Amino acid sequence: MDASLPALVVVVPMLAAILTALAGRWWRRHAWPVALLATAFAAAGSLRILWRAVHEGVVLYRMGGWPVPTGIPYRIDLLNGIVLAMVACVSFLSVLWMRESVKREIRQAGQASYYAVVLLFTTGFLGITITGDVFNLYVFLEIASITSYVLVAMGRRREGLFAGYQYLILGSIGATFVLIGIGHLYMATGSLAMTDIAARLSGALVDHPSVVHTSFAFITVGLAIKMALFPLHSWQPGAYTYAPSSASLLMAATATKVAAYAFYRFAFTVFGTHYVTARLPQVMDGIMVMAAAAMVVGPLFAVRQDNLKRMLAYSSVGQIGYVVLGAALVNASAMTGSIAHFWNHAASKGALFAVVGIVVLRSGSPHIDNLRGLGRRAPWTAAAMTVAALSLVGVPLTGGFVTKYYLALGTLETGRGVLLAFILLSSLLTAVYMWRCLQRVWFADPDLEPAVTREAPWTMRVATLTFGAACLVFGVFAWIPVDIASAAARALLGEN
Amino acid sequence: MTIGLNAYLVIGALLFSAGVVAVLSRRNAVAVLIGIELMLNAANVNLVAFDRFVSGGIGGQVFTLFVLAIAAAEAAVALAIILNVFDAHDRIDVDRVNSLKG
Numbered sequence: 334m335d336a337s338l339p340a341l342v343v344v345v346p347m348l349a350a351i352l353t354a355l356a357g358r359w360w361r362r363h364a365w366p367v368a369l370l371a372t373a374f375a376a377a378g379s380l381r382i383l384w385r386a387v388h389e390g391v392v393l394y395r396m397g398g399w400p401v402p403t404g405i406p407y408r409i410d411l412l413n414g415i416v417l418a419m420v421a422c423v424s425f426l427s428v429l430w431m432r433e434s435v436k437r438e439i440r441q442a443g444q445a446s447y448y449a450v451v452l453l454f455t456t457g458f459l460g461i462t463i464t465g466d467v468f469n470l471y472v473f474l475e476i477a478s479i480t481s482y483v484l485v486a487m488g489r490r491r492e493g494l495f496a497g498y499q500y501l502i503l504g505s506i507g508a509t510f511v512l513i514g515i516g517h518l519y520m521a522t523g524s525l526a527m528t529d530i531a532a533r534l535s536g537a538l539v540d541h542p543s544v545v546h547t548s549f550a551f552i553t554v555g556l557a558i559k560m561a562l563f564p565l566h567s568w569q570p571g572a573y574t575y576a577p578s579s580a581s582l583l584m585a586a587t588a589t590k591v592a593a594y595a596f597y598r599f600a601f602t603v604f605g606t607h608y609v610t611a612r613l614p615q616v617m618d619g620i621m622v623m624a625a626a627a628m629v630v631g632p633l634f635a636v637r638q639d640n641l642k643r644m645l646a647y648s649s650v651g652q653i654g655y656v657v658l659g660a661a662l663v664n665a666s667a668m669t670g671s672i673a674h675f676w677n678h679a680a681s682k683g684a685l686f687a688v689v690g691i692v693v694l695r696s697g698s699p700h701i702d703n704l705r706g707l708g709r710r711a712p713w714t715a716a717a718m719t720v721a722a723l724s725l726v727g728v729p730l731t732g733g734f735v736t737k738y739y740l741a742l743g744t745l746e747t748g749r750g751v752l753l754a755f756i757l758l759s760s761l762l763t764a765v766y767m768w769r770c771l772q773r774v775w776f777a778d779p780d781l782e783p784a785v786t787r788e789a790p791w792t793m794r795v796a797t798l799t800f801g802a803a804c805l806v807f808g809v810f811a812w813i814p815v816d817i818a819s820a821a822a823r824a825l826l827g828e829n
Numbered sequence: 830m831t832i833g834l835n836a837y838l839v840i841g842a843l844l845f846s847a848g849v850v851a852v853l854s855r856r857n858a859v860a861v862l863i864g865i866e867l868m869l870n871a872a873n874v875n876l877v878a879f880d881r882f883v884s885g886g887i888g889g890q891v892f893t894l895f896v897l898a899i900a901a902a903e904a905a906v907a908l909a910i911i912l913n914v915f916d917a918h919d920r921i922d923v924d925r926v927n928s929l930k931g
Contacts, residue, residue, distance in 0.1 A: 494913050506868065509865070
């Protein structure tokens, strides 16, 4: 069981998806428990795999026992161990959270299929993370993307359809770019296993340098669309705003960060640190500019939004900048901050979208004024929101501070101190829009009747509080994420 | 004259460009979708050509089959969305889709 855990973590949610889709027609009420069990298994399994990766370095699983260049390997080192645990735990908490929300927002006949799509979505992102084969990565990327289009389009309001369609067009273009890049990589090296490509790349760079460059360009642009890196983020605010609350929660906490992980994987494992620093440093400089711009532009748009979902969506545009900046700086400290941010952002954005979902469930709309009086009527929910907001801003003793500390360290070590200004400005703007929320939560006029009159159902409360508690745990016991993240960063950069 | 790798790559590039033009210029949602499919097929032509002329295995052709299946799934989702939009509005004009996005 332990040996085949990497395969089971992906296969169990996939089989559960088929089960919910089929059985859900007749036993509709069983769809949620099946989804919950499958994601719980994935979460426990991925934590176990991360544990093994911490102790053994690399966990390798060969599909069907085939040797590596022929068969598909599942290869988990610290970097994807972190992302795998993030995706699986977020999926489990989201499914735990979503029961009441789905009852409210999805029409009854569609509920079982909704859970099936959620499970396939989880399968897709787990697969992207765990696989060590580039074509397999593309297939999982498409599974994850197609299911996210469906999730967005299942929103009850008709804007969800338009947002889903726009996401589909841009997402498909991004996936096509990735596919063309992988095709060129296959041409240049004749292999698809990541470690095998990496070993053959130096030879390929002598024989067909332009093919390798073309491949890197296509893959980078394709993944930049998928991770909604400014200025390619236009699909994201609409998708997060009009998707059902449960889908927004699931997508905001996982989707774009997994694409960012794929970029880390391609840049540092497949193409290699030497390639991105010595052969094409301009690309990383360009990505650094885009990440820095995203860090400021995202919050700048977020400040002006009255729709909470749209505000958080623009906030994610900014936060992905933090995740990418560490890669662009190619520095161990900065990368430690960015890799730790996979967890920190999942915890804070998960908590915030969970709270917004509760507001939508109880008051019917995600307008910012519906937060008024939340602190009086739903203190637990409000507390989770406060902690998550502080983490997003980067207050000490929360996870967000750890990220920003290591990123700032990295900018100074690489002599790019000007980026510090971007980090500070971004934090300041984040504080502005989060204050707009917290002010309504805690300091609203007591004469006004609160829009949310009672606490959330217990499933929602447990999940929301877990997200909120994670923001604190990653800040107070910062050595847990930082030790793993810095080992992952040093392994990626080949320093030990 | 033998037809070499370049000829196929040129075809792929032309298909890809045609797809990009369709996505950028057409107003009809179905035409935009066809543009996307053209881009995917350009990638397929590349894969098969690389496979035939460079690597010599059958890997690239197998991948093309996978990509075709994925493209079909994508088209199914896209058409389902378009049909739902059509039910609500009796038209599938991309401009109107955007104007309603706000």
